[in-house]
Amino acid sequence: MSKRGIFEQWVEFVGSATQKRTFHAVGFDHEIDDSLTALADMFNQIQNSQIWEELISFIISEFIKSLEFRINLQHLKESLSLTGFSENSLSLIYREIEMNSEKDEKRTLNKKNVSSNNLEKLAERSKSKVFIVHGHEEGLKQSVARYLEKHGIKPVIISEQPSGSNTIIEQIEEYGDVDFAVVLMTGDDEGRKKGDRKFNSRARQNVILELGYFLGRLGRKHVAVIYENDVEKPSDFSGILYIPYDLHGAWKVKLVKELKSSGFRLDMNLGL
Structure with missing residues (x-):
């Protein structure tokens, strides 16, 4: 004034x-x-x-x-x-x-000598980290992690990061600054509805918790679930991409398509 x-x-x-x-x-x-x-x-x-x-x-x-x-x-x-x-x-x-x-x-953009024509490519290139939520199935975790690395994507796995005496939740918050999350639902636990006799294969509770966390943090378009065929999927989680795991590698094609639609620049033929 x-x-x-x-x-x-x-x-x-x-x-x-x-x-x-x-x-x-x-x-x-x-x-x-x-x-x-x-x-x-x-x-x-x-x-x-x-x-x-x-x-x-x-x-x-x-x-x-x-x-x-x-x-x-x-x-x-x-x-x-x-x-x-x-x-x-x-x-x-x-x-x-x-x-x-x-x-x-x-x-x-011009302050960084970046033309507006390259804005979309720049945004795509900058996407480079994928968080892997997993249970006890070591083989599937390693298959997904190594496959992402073939595409130049850094897989973020909590067990491979320094904990710094932090709790699991604190570690997820610290290392959860990623562009996409892949949730591996493997039959590590069993459970049943009260009154039923049959037990169903279920993912571990921490996997379901982290699935909800990344849905809230990234949005459902940036989260994919790879699941074993006999694993019970959680209810009230509509709109999520569920990819069945198979030994023939069809899951890789579906995962790459989802990553590309999320903005990653990937070669569909690489590593299949």
Whole structure:
């Protein structure tokens, strides 16, 4: 406000807040509603319509100036024409709109000498880590891990990472910053519904827990389940890709397709 020469209005704003025994919190570490409340109360202290118009114009123009890339602001120009603002106030905003139209679509990319045409390829290349959730079946875990490595993907397996005296949950949180999760459901446990006599093969409870964790963290489109045919699948987990494990390697084709649809750059013929 000091830039606009309206220090008196600021003093009135502070005095009003003091009189009402209220306070205003503004900043990146506060909720946006707090900043909006402070801005509204500040505007209420401005009785001069010209000063109010200048301040609004200044805020809009500074916001446009802060944009790092070009966006379509035509709708803003149309709305401003209905405000009744003076030509001087509008020209301040229109000048920033014109300067914004000359910026690149993704100016942030040019800082790294990356063209917008390569944005999609860059995003795909950056995907390189897959978390493997597993039970006691060592063979399947190693098959999936080594297959991912053939495609240049780093498999993240908790048992192969330093624990640092952390609990399993803390380790998952630490090493769970991945692009995709493959959950291996093998028949390590047995269970049955109360009243039933037959026991069914089930994955270990930690596997089901970690499946839910990564569904929440990554979203179901970035999680795939590879399961042994006789293993009971959990209920209420609709929309998940279930890939049956087979000795002929058909699971590899389905897994690669899922990874490609998630943004990984892979060769379908590699390692089959």
